[in-house]
Structure formats: C-alpha cells, structure tokens
Amino acid sequence: MNLTNPNIPEDVRAVASNGTQLRYKMMELTVQYPDAIALGRGDPDLATPAHIIEATTAVIRQGRTAPTPVAGLPELREAVAHKLQRDNGIAADARNVIITTGGQEALFLIMQVLLDPGDEVLVPDPRYTSYDEAIDSAGGKIVLIPTDHADAFNLRPEAVEAAITPRTKAILLISPSNPTSGIITEERLRQIAEIAIRHNLIVISDEIYEKFVYSPWKHFSIASLPNMAERTITLNGFSKSYAMTGFRVGYVSAPVNFIEAMAKVKAITTGPAATVSQWAAHAAVTGPQDAIAEFHRIYSERRQMMMDGLRDLRLDFSEPRGAFFLWTNSSPTGIHATELAYLLLKEGHVLIFPGTAFGENWGGYLRISILQSTDLLREALTRMAPIIARYRANT
Amino acid sequence: MNGPQQLARPLAQRVAELPDAAAPSGEDNPLPETVQQAAFEALARGETHYTDRPGILPLRKQAVNWLGSHYGLELGADEVTITCGATEARFVALKQLVAPGKHVLALSSSHYIEAAAQLLGLSLRQQVDDFSGIGVVYLTAADDPELVRQVLDQAATTDCWILWDTSVAPAAGLHPAHHPDLTGRVISIGSFSDALPGWRVGWMAGSKVANKLRAYKQSMTICSTSISQWAALGLAEL
Numbered sequence: 130m131n132l133t134n135p136n137i138p139e140d141v142r143a144v145a146s147n148g149t150q151l152r153y154k155m156m157e158l159t160v161q162y163p164d165a166i167a168l169g170r171g172d173p174d175l176a177t178p179a180h181i182i183e184a185t186t187a188v189i190r191q192g193r194t195a196p197t198p199v200a201g202l203p204e205l206r207e208a209v210a211h212k213l214q215r216d217n218g219i220a221a222d223a224r225n226v227i228i229t230t231g232g233q234e235a236l237f238l239i240m241q242v243l244l245d246p247g248d249e250v251l252v253p254d255p256r257y258t259s260y261d262e263a264i265d266s267a268g269g270k271i272v273l274i275p276t277d278h279a280d281a282f283n284l285r286p287e288a289v290e291a292a293i294t295p296r297t298k299a300i301l302l303i304s305p306s307n308p309t310s311g312i313i314t315e316e317r318l319r320q321i322a323e324i325a326i327r328h329n330l331i332v333i334s335d336e337i338y339e340k341f342v343y344s345p346w347k348h349f350s351i352a353s354l355p356n357m358a359e360r361t362i363t364l365n366g367f368s369k370s371y372a373m374t375g376f377r378v379g380y381v382s383a384p385v386n387f388i389e390a391m392a393k394v395k396a397i398t399t400g401p402a403a404t405v406s407q408w409a410a411h412a413a414v415t416g417p418q419d420a421i422a423e424f425h426r427i428y429s430e431r432r433q434m435m436m437d438g439l440r441d442l443r444l445d446f447s448e449p450r451g452a453f454f455l456w457t458n459s460s461p462t463g464i465h466a467t468e469l470a471y472l473l474l475k476e477g478h479v480l481i482f483p484g485t486a487f488g489e490n491w492g493g494y495l496r497i498s499i500l501q502s503t504d505l506l507r508e509a510l511t512r513m514a515p516i517i518a519r520y521r522a523n524t
Numbered sequence: 525m526n527g528p529q530q531l532a533r534p535l536a537q538r539v540a541e542l543p544d545a546a547a548p549s550g551e552d553n554p555l556p557e558t559v560q561q562a563a564f565e566a567l568a569r570g571e572t573h574y575t576d577r578p579g580i581l582p583l584r585k586q587a588v589n590w591l592g593s594h595y596g597l598e599l600g601a602d603e604v605t606i607t608c609g610a611t612e613a614r615f616v617a618l619k620q621l622v623a624p625g626k627h628v629l630a631l632s633s634s635h636y637i638e639a640a641a642q643l644l645g646l647s648l649r650q651q652v653d654d655f656s657g658i659g660v661v662y663l664t665a666a667d668d669p670e671l672v673r674q675v676l677d678q679a680a681t682t683d684c685w686i687l688w689d690t691s692v693a694p695a696a697g698l699h700p701a702h703h704p705d706l707t708g709r710v711i712s713i714g715s716f717s718d719a720l721p722g723w724r725v726g727w728m729a730g731s732k733v734a735n736k737l738r739a740y741k742q743s744m745t746i747c748s749t750s751i752s753q754w755a756a757l758g759l760a761e762l
Contacts, residue, residue, distance in 0.1 A: 149742075149743065150739070153577065153742070170574070172573050172574050173573075176570055176572075177570075177572040182567050182572070185567060185751065186564060186567060189555060189560055189563050189564070189755075190560065191552075192552050192553050192554040192555050193552050194552065194555065194720070194721075194722045194723060195550045195551050195552045195553070195721060195722045196547065196548040196549060196550050196721050196722040197722070198547070199547055230608055230724070230745045230749070231745055231746055233743070233744065233745055233746045234744055234745045237743070237744050237745075241643075242539055259743060262743040263743070266619075266743070372572070372573075373572050373573075374572075374573045374574045375571065375572045375573045375574055375575060375747075375749065375750030375751065376572060376749060376750070376751065377608075377745065377746070377747070377748070377749045377750075390539040390540070393539055393540075393542055393544070393545075394539060394542075394643065396544065396545035396547060396611075396639070397542065397545045397611070397615060397639045397640050397643050398611065398612065398615045398640070398643075398744070399608040399609065399611055399612045399615070399724070399744065399745060400547070400548050400608065400609050400611040400612070400724060401547070401548065401722075401724070402724070402749075403608075403722065403723050403724040403749040403751075403752045404722035404723070405563075405722070405723065405749075405751060405752065405755075406749050406751070406752070
C-alpha cells in the first residue's frame with residue numbers, strides 16, 4: 130500500500146517516513162478538533178495515586194528540593210534496587226541503579242555509553258522509533274529483527290541469531306512491547322540469553338510496561354537468569370506503572386561501571402532528575418502498591434471492550450498480552466495506515482497512530498491505545514465504524 | 525553484579541576520560557509561597573502527565589517576556605523550548621549545530637561546555653584570532669563586552685552559530701541577536717536554577733533552528749518535568 134491519497138496534507142506526507150515526527154504531527158493536528166478522542170500517545174489517563182501526590186506536596190512544603198547527586202537520590206536508588214530484587218529477581222544494590230529523567234533519557238544514555246560508531250543493535254520490528262534516534266545519536270546502526278502477527282509478535286531466537294554480525298553489540302528487547310503489546314515469553318528469553326552469552330553480546334531489556342501483563346501471561350526479567358546480570362542493562366521507570374509520566378523518572382540497572390559511566394554522561398547532558406520527582410518516585414516504589422492492581426483491573430476491562438469492538442468492526446488484531454495497545458491489522462480497508470489514521474482523525478475525530486509511526490514496514494497496521502474511559506472507547510469505536518466500513522466496501 | 529570487561533570497553537574510549545561536569549548545587553530551603561502555591565495547584569489539577577513537547581505555554585511566554593524586558597528582543601513563544609536546566613539546552617545546541625571535529629569558541633565561561641564538547645568530539649578554542657573551523661561561539665554576560673563585540677563581528681563573516689547563555693551571569697544590555705548580520709543564528713539559553721535548584725528547568729529560545737533543537741530535546745527527554753515547569757511559572761510571575 131502506498132501513500133497515494135491526495136487529501137493527505139503535505140505536512141503529514143513530509144514526516145510520514147519518520148515514526149517519531151509522524152506521531153507528533155498527528156498529535157498537533159488533533160488540537161484543531163476539540164472533541165477528538167485521543168487513542169494515540171501512551172500516557173495513562175488515570176490519576177497519579179493520591180499517596181504519591183501527598184508525598185510530593187510534603188516535599189515541596191518542607192523545601193526538600195536541593196539537587197541530588199547525578200546518579201539519583203540515594204534513598205530512591207536503594208528502594209529501586211530492593212524492588213528489582215523483590216519483583217524481578219535481579220541481584221542489584223544501589224550502586225547498580227541510576228535514576229534518569231524518564232525512560233527516554235535512560236535509552237539515550239545507554240546508547241551514548243554503550244556504542245562505538247558502527248556498532249549494531251538488534252531491535253525487534255515493529256518498534257518504538259525513539260530507539261532509532263537514540264542509536265543513531267550514538268553513531269550506532271539499528272538492525273531490525275522481524276516479528277510477525279502469527280506468532281503474536283513474540284521474538285524468535287533463530288531470527289535474532291540470524292541477524293548477528295561481527296559488529297553486533299547488543300540485543301534490545303522490549304516486553305511487553307510498544308507497539309504490539311506482545312510479550313517475549315520466558316522460554317524464548319532463556320534461548321535469547323544463551324545466544325547473548327554464546328556471541329558475547331549485551332542485552333538491553335526495556336521493561337517499562339512490566340506491571341501490565343494479562344493472564345495467563347507473566348512478565349519475566351532476563352537479567353534474573355544465571356550469568357545474565359553482568360551483561361544485561363535493564364531499563365524501567367515510573368511513568369506507566371504509576372500514571373506519572375509528567376514527573377519524568379526512569380531508571381536503569383546494570384553493572385556498576387556502566388552505571389558510573391552513565392552518570393558521567395548524564396552530568397554533561399541533563400544533570401540529575403528533578404528532586405521533587407525523585408521523592409515522588411520514592412513514595413511510589415516504597416508505598417502501597419494497590420493502585421497498580423486497580424490500574425491493571427481497569428486496563429483489563431478496557432482491553433476486553435476494545436477487543437470486542439474491533440471484532441465487531443471485523444478488524445483483526447494481535448493478542449494484547451501486555452501494555453496498553455491493540456496492534457490492529459487495517460489492511461482490509463485497502464488504504465495505507467497513514468491515510469486511514471488521518472481520515473479517522475479528520476472525519477471521525479479519533480486520534481490513532483498508524484503502524485508506520487513504528488516502522489516503515491507497517492503500513493497495514495494501526496496502534497490503538499486503550500488509555501481512555503470505556504465510554505470514550507465505545508464512542509471512538511462508534512465513530513470509526515462508518516469510516517472503516519466505507520473503505521472496506523471500496524476494496 | 526560487577527561489570528564484565530566488554531561493558532568497560534567504550535568507557536575507556538570515550539567516557540572515562542571525560543572531565544567531570546560541575547554538578548548543580550544548592551541546599552534544601554523553604555520555597556517562596558507563590559512557588560509552593562503554583563506547584564500545589566498544578567498537582568490538584570492533575571498536572572502530573574506529559575506536557576506539550578515544547579513546554580507549557582505560559583512558561584514559554586515568560587521566557588519571551590524576560591528576553592524582551594532585559595534585551596529588547598521580540599520572539600514568539602513558539603521559538604522557546606523548556607529544557608531540563610541550562611545543561612540540557614547547552615548539550616542539545618552543541619550536538620545539533622556542530623559536527624564532530626569542528627571547533628567551539630568560548631571565552632571566560634568555557635568550563636560550562638568543556639565536558640560536553642569533549643563528549644561530542646569537538647575541540648574548544650579560547651583565542652579569537654583564528655575563526656577557521658568554528659561551528660559555534662559560546663558567549664555569556666560574564667565575558668568582556670568589548671571582546672564579545674569583536675567576536676560577533678568576526679562571527680558575522682562566517683556561518684557559525686552563537687549561543688548566548690544567560691544562566692551564567694546576570695543579564696546585561698548586550699545581546700548578540702541585535703547584531704544585524706547574525707539574524708537567525710543566535711540561540712539564547714536561560715535557567716531557573718538560581719532560585720529553584722534541583723527543579724531542573726531551563727530554556728532555549730530563538731534562531732532558525734529552534735524546531736530542530738526542540739526535536740532533539742524531545743528525543744532525549746520527551747518533555748521537562750511538569751510540576752517543575754508550573755513551579756517555575758509561579759516564580760516567574762512573582
């Protein structure tokens with residue numbers, strides 16, 4: 130499918146091959162539709178838990194906002210290390226943890242420290258295209274590993290091994306996945322770990338959606354496997370788990386020398402994360418975890434509703450085993466996903482990201498987020514229905 | 525969990541030899557009432573999610589107003605991006621405006637960019653007699669005004685960029701953007717860190733590459749901390 134619709138504005142067409150810029154362009158266009166239902170950005174619509182807000186308020190009232198060490202508030206690094214042991218089975222102490230200004234900065238710093246120019250990083254496709262930018266910024270080269278719908282976008286170890294070259298430095302994993310909501314199963318992670326050890330590769334494991342995995346599937350951290358902590362860089366954060374994207378707090382766990390190097394680069398590029406945010410994150414990780422269970426319940430309900438709705442529209446999607454998204458096959462409409470996303474916004478006032486925002490090969494998919502109330506999700510499906518039906522009828 | 529040799533390799537090559545950047549400093553202190561109030565109101569409104577990529581509009585307008593009142597500049601809020609302190613603004617500008625192997629000219633405040641230049645493979649010059657290969661000139665109000673004027677005149681004959689960092693020293697009347705031959709080539713950098721250390725709020729403004737710099741900032745940190753931006757707005761409106 131090609132971008133042939135003459136009604137697609139030039140400013141959209143101009144960024145159609147750049148996933149990140151395409152996402153931002155779609156969000157910019159949405160501003161002109163006040164009644165738009167945004168099923169685009171992965172920003173939880175739920176409120177940040179009250180105990181986190183209360184802790185933040187107390188910190189501000191007490192003026193405990195002086196800059197922290199660049200690697201982060203010692204109390205937070207300690208608490209994150211404890212969480213990694215408790216929840217992920219990763220042997221870590223505070224020295225293995227750096228606090229970052231969100232997961233995005235974590236990704237940026239990892240690549241800056243890890244890569245020499247020309248180093249290759251294996252990345253499952255489709256992917257969050259900010260990986261491309263982080264790798265490119267460090268002079269590295271992204272090498273795509275194909276995944277497919279028939280396999281629920283689980284990563285195949287043989288595909289990983291087939292892509293390894295003498296320049297391969299690292300394998301980047303994201304489970305649950307943005308954009309597919311697939312997961313990499315424990316069995317396959319064990320096989321990938323063997324490959325990493327056999328080829329002496331680093332594993333970067335992005336686990337930002339770890340708290341939202343749906344039964345019967347379970348999250349598994351590759352760094353918990355024998356001999357893997359020493360070669361694994363685990364990336365995570367508070368934004369998705371606790372609905373606190375605006376606080377901008379992420380973290381990385383890795384061998385001590387890598388963390389020290391990241392801190393050195395972080396001092397040069399952004400400085401420490403905001404102190405008030407780090408105390409908020411400390412309240413999140415050390416406080417009651419009930420909110421996550423409640424978020425999980427809400428997302429499960431929405432996920433089911435959206436799956437039912439898409440079936441009613443006769444659209445196929447990959448089983449969402451985690452995260453917030455329905456990776457939906459839009460090819461039965463017969464038009465390119467970028468065109469379809471634009472038309473859904475223009476005519477239906479529903480913002481959905483086209484698959485091409487997550488890789489150039491995905492012009493037949495849409496990424497539909499469930500980060501709206503069930504009422505709004507239902508309304509979005511109602512608005513989508515005639516548009517989908519019209520284009521399907523023309524094919 | 526101690527590091528295997530392979531993780532240490534790039535550190536030896538690029539990172540371990542970097543000079544230590546000066547860490548932001550400051551003490552825990554009571555915050556002005558208006559700052560607290562602005563932060564509390566933002567929390568109550570649920571301003572705990574991503575802000576717009578450029579930063580919240582009223583804070584960008586405050587940066588515009590400040591540049592107008594201190595330097596007589598006329599910019600639009602769409603030319604301003606809120607950053608994670610001046611540190612991020614400096615790094616973004618150097619990364620995007622100078623190719624590795626080129627030179628950065630800095631006068632009395634070179635220590636603010638020394639580490640970033642080294643990380644990016646740039647060489648730092650402090651003598652103004654040779655402008656060949658210079659991609660960026662980094663200047664502050666702490667520099668000798670007469671020397672600044674000489675540098676700007678020389679810069680005007682080349683295609684280099686000018687960074688005017690207002691976070692380093694109190695504002696003075698001189699601003700490179702007033703130079704008639706430097707239109708669109710001057711990026712102003714500022715910060716709220718003096719009054720709000722630890723909140724990590726800075727900004728970069730102006731130039732014909734404002735959108736390019738904004739896009740790169742987004743690729744690094746998406747947006748700056750929401751609650752910090754609202755607190756900074758409370759300070760700016762004092």
